[in-house]
Amino acid sequence: MFRKLMAALGAGVEVDTVLRDPHVSPGETLHGEVRFRGGSSDHKVDGITVDFTAVVEVEHGDQEHHATYSFLRAPVSGPFDLRAGEARALPFAIPVPWETPVSAVGGRPLPGMRLGVATELALAGALDKGDLDPLHVNPLPAQDHLLGALVHMGFHFKRADLERGTLRGSTMPFYQEIEYHAGPEWRRHFSELELTFIAGPHSMDVILEADKRGGFLTSSHDVYNRFRVGYGDHPGRVEQALRDGLAAMARHCGWF
Numbered sequence: 001m002f003r004k005l006m007a008a009l010g011a012g013v014e015v016d017t018v019l020r021d022p023h024v025s026p027g028e029t030l031h032g033e034v035r036f037r038g039g040s041s042d043h044k045v046d047g048i049t050v051d052f053t054a055v056v057e058v059e060h061g062d063q064e065h066h067a068t069y070s071f072l073r074a075p076v077s078g079p080f081d082l083r084a085g086e087a088r089a090l091p092f093a094i095p096v097p098w099e100t101p102v103s104a105v106g107g108r109p110l111p112g113m114r115l116g117v118a119t120e121l122a123l124a125g126a127l128d129k130g131d132l133d134p135l136h137v138n139p140l141p142a143q144d145h146l147l148g149a150l151v152h153m154g155f156h157f158k159r160a161d162l163e164r165g166t167l168r169g170s171t172m173p174f175y176q177e178i179e180y181h182a183g184p185e186w187r188r189h190f191s192e193l194e195l196t197f198i199a200g201p202h203s204m205d206v207i208l209e210a211d212k213r214g215g216f217l218t219s220s221h222d223v224y225n226r227f228r229v230g231y232g233d234h235p236g237r238v239e240q241a242l243r244d245g246l247a248a249m250a251r252h253c254g255w256f
Helices: 141-152 235-251
Strands: 003-005 013-019 029-037 043-060 063-077 080-082 087-095 115-123 126-129 156-164 174-181 190-199 203-212 221-230
Touching (some): 063 156, 141 190, 141 235, 221 235
Parallel strands (some): 043 156
Antiparallel strands (some): 013 029, 043 080, 115 126, 203 221
């Protein structure tokens, strides 16, 4: 639907962003176009930018709130003149960052994830950032295999969210945690597992975090493991790396 930009403009300029396909994977290209029509008078458009945004959990002491973060700004157009009543469309093709969080698995939205694309139009000294168009980011094949392996091991999905902060090896201002209830094989070692991906063009790091159960003389504590997966690795090798990481956490406290 077209939306009108009325503020500070004196006349409505109508803008609509259309994505060719809102379902993408990290490393792919998002295609679409920005369509707009001039109002009752001529205007000079200062520029059009497309923002990739995500809703992130932010902690302040004992309190939490959610904030919208922009993690990519891609210019669609520089300055141009828009005549009264003129209809135009500008196509765009934007590479999706490798570290973009997964927000859909098996064709279904991943609960807790809110990613979107917003179009910002600068006109007459004012900025208008329109409503978010939902962005559904499917996992890479290696990510999908790891997620499926956890299910096969008996882990049950709990939730997913984005946490503010930058992990070693990452360039993002936040990181994704996909949380699971531990499967029967691992339940005596820890009750929950958190999974984080740091993806690149050829490989990705996988970070595991679990709350290790305490014993008769020990208290519970968090344990970690980090390993790398190449996109050309055999699925059996990838699953074995996951099992090795889980076993290492079950035995002792690891750090990344």
